[in-house]
Structure formats: C-alpha cells, structure tokens
Amino acid sequence: MGIEVKHLVKTFDKKVILDDISFKVDDGKILSIVGFSGSGKSTVLKLISGLLEKDSGEIVTTGGDIAMVFQYSALFDSLNVFDNISFALQERKDLRGKYTQKELRRIVAEKLELVGLSGIEEKFPSELSGGMQKRVSFARAIVTEPKIILYDEPTAGLDPISSTLIEDYIVRLKNETHAASIVVTHQMSTIRRTADSVLMLYNGHAVFEGTPEELCREETPYTRQFVEAAIDGPMKMN
Ligand SMILES: Nc1ncnc2c1ncn2[C@@H]1O[C@H](COP(=O)(O)OP(=O)(O)O)[C@@H](O)[C@H]1O
Numbered sequence: 001m002g003i004e005v006k007h008l009v010k011t012f013d014k015k016v017i018l019d020d021i022s023f024k025v026d027d028g029k030i031l032s033i034v035g036f037s038g039s040g041k042s043t044v045l046k047l048i049s050g051l052l053e054k055d056s057g058e059i060v061t062t063g064g065d066i067a068m069v070f071q072y073s074a075l076f077d078s079l080n081v082f083d084n085i086s087f088a089l090q091e092r093k094d095l096r097g098k099y100t101q102k103e104l105r106r107i108v109a110e111k112l113e114l115v116g117l118s119g120i121e122e123k124f125p126s127e128l129s130g131g132m133q134k135r136v137s138f139a140r141a142i143v144t145e146p147k148i149i150l151y152d153e154p155t156a157g158l159d160p161i162s163s164t165l166i167e168d169y170i171v172r173l174k175n176e177t178h179a180a181s182i183v184v185t186h187q188m189s190t191i192r193r194t195a196d197s198v199l200m201l202y203n204g205h206a207v208f209e210g211t212p213e214e215l216c217r218e219e220t221p222y223t224r225q226f227v228e229a230a231i232d233g234p235m236k237m238n
C-alpha cells in the first residue's frame, strides 16, 4: 500500500493551492516533491499527516504511524538526546508506560545506531552540530516505527557533505523501515541520491511526474527550467 492521493484539492482564503493532485508512493519507495516556494509542498505533507483538512479528494495511507521530519530539527534544548527521543514514545497515550526504562534505553540506542550516532544519549542539542541534530530528529521520528515518513526540506541549510550524509540516512531509514517516504526538497543532489520518483508542483498542478533520470533528460520547458534553475521559463516566481 503506502500512500495514495487522488484528486486532492486545497484552498486557503479562496485561493486554490492544490488543484486536483494525484500520486502514489508504494511501501519502501521515496517520492520527491519539488517546486517553488509557495507551490504547496508543505501543504501536501500536512494534509497527509492530518495537520490540515483537505477540501476534497482522497488520501489513503497504510495504517500505523506517520512521522514528520521538519527542516529545523525541533529538538528540545533543555532535554538530552535520550529524553528527546524517548519523549516521542512517552507523549503517546497508547504507548505510555508500555516500556520499562531498560527497554526505552535499548530502543533509543537502536535508533541512534541507525543514524550513526551511538552513545550520545547524555548529550544536549547545543553540544551537537546541525547535521547531528538533524540525525537525532530522524531517530526520534522513527522511534514509533512509522509506516510513512514525511521529510520537509531535510537538507536545506546544510553544507554539501552534511547533505550527502542526511540523504544516505534517508535511504537507509527507507531500507530499514520499508516505510513509504516523501521528501520535499529544492536540491538536485537530494533528488538524485534518494528519490525513486519526482513530482513537480506549479500553480496548483503537477507539471512533471517521473523518475529522477527523466527529470534530467526530458526536455519540457518545466523540467529544463527546474534542472537549470533558470529565471526564464514557464514558471514565474511571485
Ligand atoms: N495555514 C495557512 N493559511 C493560509 N495560507 C496558507 C497556510 N499555509 C500555507 N498557506 C499558503 O499556501 C501556499 C502554499 O504554502 P506551502 O505549502 O507552505 O508552500 P511550499 O511548502 O511549497 O513553500 C502559500 O501561498 C502559503 O502562503
């Protein structure tokens, strides 16, 4: 299953942001959503995760948890890494008290290992680099064993090497969890390294849908403008 979106429509204050958007992401696959600022990428993620209500259309997802990873790692500064990660389990009413302290230690250690950060449980966010904080936020996102992972610009603001690391962890988490993932990004490197397919939004519509190779190869005015980051083209920045 994964994620299936059919004829999704969303308006804000009578302005149509998403006008009949449809796509599918299978389990174990990554869809990259691209487009200018304001094209509705974050809105798609918020509709899937239930933070926003759609106007019409259908969103069908595999049952189970949906994890959201934001551009800013959004860790609690006053909590150490262990507490930041285990918080995600303890804030859930249905999971509260389910695990002993020892089990929580084991689960957190397991997730930290997955993002290459074993043994940093006692550190505070201020003691970590931006890239490490982001990886801790990944560990926190997967602690509830989500079936769907939504990343909103996970590599924005990172240097190229930190971006590459984060991209590789996105792929690793996909392989480990077999979740269906969506990665919103502006970066070609992130698309190339992570995505199985790409959806480009403009003016409420999907103006391209295909593989990363097709995005680079296809000579449509939209794909060319995006790949070349050209100012001139059919897409106008408002
Ligand atoms: N809660 C909201 N209320 C009103 N307008 C919103 C709201 N959220 C987003 N918008 C508008 O919807 C459009 C798409 O926003 P967004 O999905 O954040 O774009 P993107 O993530 O592609 O940059 C923007 O014009 C934005 O101003």
Ligand SMILES: [Mg+2]
Residues within 6 Å of the ligand: 041, 042, 043, 152
């Ligand atoms: Mg956004």
